[in-house]
Amino acid sequence: KNEVEQSPQNLTAQEGEFITINCSYSVGISALHWLQQHPGGGIVSLFMLSSGKKKHGRLIATINIQEKHSSLHITASHPRDSAVYICAAPFNSGGSNYKLTFGKGTLLTVNP
Amino acid sequence: GAVVSQHPSWVICKSGTSVKIECRSLDFQATTMFWYRQFPKQSLMLMATSNEGSKATYEQGVEKDKFLINHASLTLSTLTVTSAHPEDSSFYICSARGGGVGETQYFGPGTRLLVL
Numbered sequence: 001k002n003e004v005e006q007s008p009q010n011l012t013a014q015e016g017e018f019i020t021i022n023c024s025y026s027v028g029i030s031a032l033h034w035l036q037q038h039p040g041g042g043i044v045s046l047f048m049l050s051s052g053k054k055k056h057g058r059l060i061a062t063i064n065i066q067e068k069h070s071s072l073h074i075t076a077s078h079p080r081d082s083a084v085y086i087c088a089a090p091f092n093s094g095g096s097n098y099k100l101t102f103g104k105g106t107l108l109t110v111n112p
Numbered sequence: 113g114a115v116v117s118q119h120p121s122w123v124i125c126k127s128g129t130s131v132k133i134e135c136r137s138l139d140f141q142a143t144t145m146f147w148y149r150q151f152p153k154q155s156l157m158l159m160a161t162s163n164e165g166s167k168a169t170y171e172q173g174v175e176k177d178k179f180l181i182n183h184a185s186l187t188l189s190t191l192t193v194t195s196a197h198p199e200d201s202s203f204y205i206c207s208a209r210g211g212g213v214g215e216t217q218y219f220g221p222g223t224r225l226l227v228l
Contacts, residue, residue, distance in 0.1 A: 033217065041150070041203050042221040086155070090217075100146075100207075100217060102155045 004089050006103035013110050019074040021106045023087035032070050033088040033100065034061050043086075046072070077110045084108070115139055116208045118220035125196055126228055132192045133223045135206030141186035143210030146217070147179070150203045162189055186210075196227040 003026040013019055023032065031050040037043045047054050047061040049070070054061050058077075063070040074081055084105040090098035115138040125131050135145060144163050148156040160176075162168035162183035170176045178200075180192040189208075193200055203224050209217040 035219065041205075041224065043156075043205060043219040045216070045218055048216045099158060099161070104155050 004087060004101050004103040006085075006087055006106050008106060009104065010107045011109070013077050013108070015078055015110055015112050017077050017110075019077050019081070019108065019110075021072045021085050021087075021108070023070045023072070023103055025068050025070075025087075025089045025101075027091065028065070028068070029089045029091065030098075031090065032063055033090075034070070034072050035086040035088060037084040037086060037105070039083070046085075074108075077108075079110045079112050082108055082110050116142075116206065116218045116220040118204075118206055118223050120223060121221060122224050122226075124226045124228065127197055128195055130192055130194045131196055131225060132190055133204055133206075133225075135189045135191070135208065135220050137187045137208040137218070140208075141210060142189070142208035143186065144208070145183055145189040146207040146209070147181060147189075147191050148205045148207065150205060150222075156205060159191075193225065196225070198227045201225055201227045 005024045007022050031048050033048050034046040035043050036046050049063050058075045060073040084107050086105045088100040088102045091101050093099045117136045119134045146161050147159045149159050150156045158171050159174045160168040160170045160181050162181050164183050164186050168181035183189040203222050205222040206220040207217050
């Protein structure tokens with residue numbers, strides 16, 4: 001069964017703290033997405049990564065293909081980072097078609 | 113980077129009317145577009161996948177006659193909610209993949225539909 005699990009479900013941090021959100025998936029995939037959804041709903045693609053590590057500003061995403069695990073880190077967190085963070089993995093749905101399966105999301109609240 | 117837009121961002125309509133939502137890839141050709149629906153505090157649920165020039169493939173439980181999808185060009189897909197009812201009120205999100213960005217899937221900002 002294609003599954004994507006995230007932890008924690010909810011995370012509250014003080015401004016400036018280092019944040020880690022974890023994502024595990026059940027079967028081998030070619031790449032994994034990290035998405036951000038702010039209150040109000042709009043989704044932003046943060047990263048798509050297939051190996052190693054990617055960095056964008058204060059955001060760092062890592063993936064370990066062998067362990068089927070990825071992490072999203074936020075350094076020097078800020079209240080504006082408060083959002084739902086979602087990991088999503090493309091699973092083969094037949095032939096050459098792939099569908100994203102989404103984790104349930106991690107609600108991050110960063111307090112000033 | 114690649115951008116996907118949706119229009120409108122908000123729509124309120126009366127029960128029984130039809131609503132059309134547009135999804136555009138602004139700087140790449142989207143060979144595949146996806147339509148998702150998200151209810152409050154729930155994850156995105158895939159409704160259908162459409163490839164340019166082909167009929168959309170609907171997920172189980174999604175009525176294709178109610179949610180009409182047209183993907184007539186490589187930059188535009190539309191979702192029409194026909195004879196909308198209050199239970200169709202939701203957040204509809206499109207996503208596009210293809211072109212020069214490889215397999216990356218980019219998401220639109222979403223359209224919030226409220227049916228009265």
